[in-house]
Amino acid sequence: MLTLRNPHHHLHQGRHEMFRGRLVPCHETPQRLDHVLAELTRRALGPIRTPDTDAAALDAALAQVHEPRYLQFLEHAWSDWLALDPANAGRDALPSVWPAPGMRSDLLPENFAARLGLFAFDAGTPLTAGSWFAARAGAACAIGAAHAVAGGDRSAFALSRPPGHHAGAGFFGGYCFLNNAALAAQALRDAGAARVAVLDVDYHHGNGTQSIFYARADVLTVSIHGDPRTEYPFFIGHADERGAGAGAGSNLNLPLARGTGFERWREALRSGLDAVRLFGAQALVVALGVDTFEGDPISGFRLRSADYLQVGQDLASASLPTVFVFEGGYAVDAVGINTVNVLEGFGA
């Protein structure tokens, strides 16, 4: 299986995230990707390359999934942050005010601190000097992996970081800026797959991906995740969200209680795969978070490392061209083993 790795992901390295009223060190670190890369290399699962992407083509791909004003915001965010106060060079940008329900999001505030809050839904996703550059290069991995699969590969792995599945067309959060899985799905559609499914197995609901495709009939979004009544991102991811308009019926949420173990989790995976089959998907994108691991410091399922081999085998049973996109997983020492177990279980 081809891996496309993000050579610039180290440029995104947040210092702190807000958690329960204080600033704590970021859980989402460059070491996460390094561990996956080391494990991929150790097991020699296939070629590992960096994406070879034309900047204009990448811009065009991003614009198919994300809003122009949001992309412009991301592109200029760091220089705008410095313009607010030169001392900001030593600080990550985190939002401190945002629109309450009923406030306006139609106008773009001139004040950058306000624009930051307009486009963010948490204060856990620090925007740094290198975030835009790193996120763009990560997105290129996802699009490149989709192109490899569209070109005939049975599967490909986008080792993209920062993660993407919490990012919407016009918002960031949950450590995510650009929605890599959505970009891969759109690239598969553009390459000719009439119907594409995104199956999100990260511990946290893939809210960004859901929202991007919520009103579309050509992309099925399925997410297996911690119940949002108690788990992040809290305000979305319930079972009654089934899609809207032309997309009615094309979203499936499978929330599970904190503490769920592999047996019950695997039943949800089978339901998700049934939905993918029923949908008639011609290609599959797996939003591959491994924060379902029992040792994950910020999540609550109880999957073990060996279970991820089975997850890979189950995903292979869909017999679809498959793009894997790296998402969450914060038990840093195990994230490589667990991620590569899925890929090895799927088969190279």
Place this chain on the structure above:
Amino acid sequence: MLTLRNPHHHLHQGRHEMFRGRLVPCHETPQRLDHVLAELTRRALGPIRTPDTDAAALDAALAQVHEPRYLQFLEHAWSDWLALDPANAGRDALPSVWPAPGMRSDLLPENFAARLGLFAFDAGTPLTAGSWFAARAGAACAIGAAHAVAGGDRSAFALSRPPGHHAGAGFFGGYCFLNNAALAAQALRDAGAARVAVLDVDYHHGNGTQSIFYARADVLTVSIHGDPRTEYPFFIGHADERGAGAGAGSNLNLPLARGTGFERWREALRSGLDAVRLFGAQALVVALGVDTFEGDPISGFRLRSADYLQVGQDLASASLPTVFVFEGGYAVDAVGINTVNVLEGFGA
């Protein structure tokens, strides 16, 4: 002029607020009210009392302006915060995740950290052990002052803290939890005034008050404030917001550019007073922030201390029974002089 002071305001004392990616000491401090109280006492402007409020009557009054689930959240917030982690006893509660546009606010998350974000629109308003108790007692001042005016007093001053004008029916922010000015306006309505006007002269747009009365024809809301394109609260307070439904035409925003001095500001005040007259208000509530002061550390107008005497005289020209409600003002040493100048200019 009777002053009703909040005897419990010291119970709300936040430690830090988020500002440009870091936690900084709170601008909204108990010393603000203490300075106003000292100046009121020094000038002997009239009797100073604490409100004498029946708890059930206060609950009923709060429920006329605020949503039941929001009041329940505030009442239990501190114990819920402690239940999340006993170590939270030493930390103020600040939100770190909130619903992006399109996410759901219909369901109440079980996780308190999420409920905090559901009801907040900034991370500048720390919720502390005594916030609910202090805010309730502050609201009682505003309602008591309205009752004094409804009972025949020409004017009364609610020295309520924390401030209120940023708090909506179901959200807090901007150092505000309960909307004291809205509660006073509603109390005046209930006491028989057919039409009531709220005139907000704080530097920041009175977004909470606007939103509470936005669809009502019986309460006019006018706000003179820093242009939200560059000033907090950013996402509301523009000139094109004129009210909705039955309330169409009953909201007037008079945004002014940062740097505005008294002459131009006073023109806006005259426009606001014209609107109050045209509306046919039978009573007036003044949301009295003095962060329009040239020395205010977080605001941008250039009023001087002597100007506030003129502001009081101009307000008196409306010849309406008037409730003053204390709002912002962060130049602590001057806040007492400036506030009492308005009251003295109005005339005792």
